[in-house]
Structures are given as structure tokens and as C-alpha cells.
Amino acid sequence: MPNLTLELDPRIVSDLLICPICGASLRVSENSQSLLCGGTKTHCFDGGGGGYLPLAPRHSGGGDSKEAVRYRTAFLSAGYYQPAADALCELVQKYIPTDGIMVDAGCGEGYYSNLVADCGYRVAGFDLSKFAVDAAAKAAKRTRGDRPSQTLYAVGSVFELPLRDGGADGVINIFAPCAPAEYARVLKKGGYLMVAGAGEDHLFGLKQVIYDDPYLNEGRRDLPVDGEYFNLLDKVTVTFDITITDYAHMEALFSMTPYYWRTSPADHEKLCGCAELHTPVTFDFFIYQKI
């Protein structure tokens, strides 16, 4: 069983986390195996096998599958998106002091949140997929070695975060559902929200291999309305080219796209014949400040 006192940053538990059922504060139990609710004794959350917490009682079972998480981990850990991750870390450092608490809403396997933690921030990552947060917690443990934990990973919905009002300095939301009202609730006044989505030509090279008539991306439809909860401060587009020669990585990248599940087997086959995939990668980062 994991020792939660070591696996979780205790300051995140005390400063940010609340019971997802009644909203009372939480504390680590004396045997360090679970989180106990300060409101009702029956609300108790056992640490998962890998040091993550099950804090989405009403949403259990959703989010990405084990297979989807495995594919994405394989692709991201190969470093293809490093320039985007570097750009995100720069933006976080530009706007938020390093003693700030960050939330990664829809954190997946923690690729971005663990890098933000490496820059010195405390980060709480939430995802509906227990496979994703399990991988995130394990990756955090691998990278930090003997250093104290600066992260906390939990199964949780971005629409109902188990976080107190106004406790976070920043929220990052990378290619995951955007919940502006909920992010505004958990952010301090003046706190920052950074949302990343696919730019116009993101993965256009991949689409050219698969489709006869590839189309440009339209952009995210779930961004905050400027002036409602948030003011839009900036839009930063980060674009670079990648070349993939390993077929497993091409397949993994394809699986990360929304069109993977709706592509016909015949179109999917075209990827097998591709010896080298060249494609632009374009992330649009939208930086908002809570009003």
C-alpha cells in the first residue's frame, strides 16, 4: 500500500483539497493509507495502488482507457512534444510565482504536470481515468527520486473538482474538457488559466497520409467566453515539425487524435505503408486571468 504522507505534497492536501462528498477539509490518516474527511467519519478515501486518490465518487469509470493511456505514454515519453511542454513551462513561469499551487485539469498521465512540478511548482492533477492518474503518480515518483513530493494525483472530474474555492494560483488544461465556471471557482482572484488546444494545421501531415481530402482544425469550441469569469490576456501559438519513423509511435499518435475511432479500417491501413511521417505540430495556448 502507498504511504500517502510521502506520495502526496501535504501542503496541497491542507491548502487545497476538500472532501468530494461534503466539501469538508481532508487529512491523511495516522497509518498514511487514506484521506479522512473532517466532516463525517464515513467519508474515507483509500490511496490507490500507485499513490493516486479516488476522489470522483459520482464519476467512477470514465475517462481514457488503459490502452489509450498506454499509447499516449509511449508517444509523449519519446519527447516529440517537448517544445510544446517547454513553451507551457515558460508561460507558467512568466505568470505564476514558483511558490504557487497549480491544478492540471484533465492531466492524463501527468506529462505536462510533472514537468511543471519539476520547475518548482506544487501541482494537483485530476483526470477521470484511474489508469491515467495511476501512471501520473508513478511517473512523478520515478522523477523525484528521494525528493519530497510536490504533486498530488486523483481521479476527479474537471466539472466538479474536489478543491476549495479560490485556493489555486493557476489551472492548466491541455487537450482536455474545459470547465470555465469550475476553474474560476477554484482559482484565486487574479489567478491564471492556461488552455491548450490544436492549432489549425496540428497534425496535418498525419491527416494527409490517411485522408484523401484532409481538413484544417477549427479550434476549440469550449473556451471561456472573454469577460465571463475570465479576461483573455494572450494567445500563444507554438508550432514545430516532427518526423516519426517508428510505426508504433505513428499508431500511438493517431490513437491520441479525436478521429482515430471514426476512421475506416481502409484509411487506417494507409498508415502501415508510411515509412516516415512528417507533420507540423501546433499548440494554441490561451492565457486567461480570473476577473
Ligand SMILES: C[S@@+](CC[C@H](N)C(=O)[O-])C[C@H]1O[C@@H](n2cnc3c(N)ncnc32)[C@H](O)[C@@H]1O
Ligand atoms: C486528450 S487527453 C489529454 C491528457 C493530458 N492533458 C495531455 O495533454 O497529455 C484528455 C484527458 O481528459 C480526460 N477527461 C475526459 N473527460 C474528463 C473529465 N470530465 N474530467 C477529468 N478528466 C477528463 C481523459 O481521461 C484524458 O486523460
Ligand SMILES: [Zn+2]
Ligand atoms: Zn466528507
